[in-house]
Amino acid sequence: MELRASPSPPRRPPSPHLLSFLNTDVAPGCRLLLVVMTVAPSGTGAVPVPSPLGALPGARGCHMAQFKSLSPQELQAFKRAKDAFEESLLQKDWNCSSRLFPRTRDLRQLQVWERPVALEAELALTLNVLEATANSSLDHILDQPLHTLHHIHSKLQACVPARPTAGPRPRGRLHHWLHRLQEAPKKESQDCLEASVVFNLFRLLTRDLKCVASGDQCV
16 A cells, blocks of 8 residues: 655745845855755943953864854754744734844954954844743754754853953944844844844854854955
């Protein structure tokens, strides 16, 4: 007797809001990966400027080169989580007025020693938002992605010096980015935060993380 697998139920088409978030400008290599896979900041105020030497990948205790690319298994786990979040957001009536991670944002616009600081804030917010939903129906599918993000975050913290209680504060583009991420939980709804970090995941993993891991070779 021939057995045939039952067809999968059709997926609902993405809403215009999802398409808007998915329509981001990325480098050709990253765009190819996205097509193939379809795939918390501190509340104490501004982050002091770290010394350049301590934040450079390759400095003592800072070992980020291993994250120039993630394994296919890790990326597949993030793809499953992203797809599940997308399905969840389709069931909600949400409309975000601003883009938390604008298309023009590029770590290459920062000095090399500033990039780990910016990525650490981006990753901290992503962890905070995802962990806030970890007790929902998505709990099981978030286990592996959260484990990977925590591992990356722990290694990244060695590239960002301890924050002194006094001293100079970041200025210019870095200050603007950090302030934007710090204010996001106060200004955006939970649904908008989820949408922002989920649709930014693969840019974080394939572009921002790779840039920090590449050090001064990211140009």
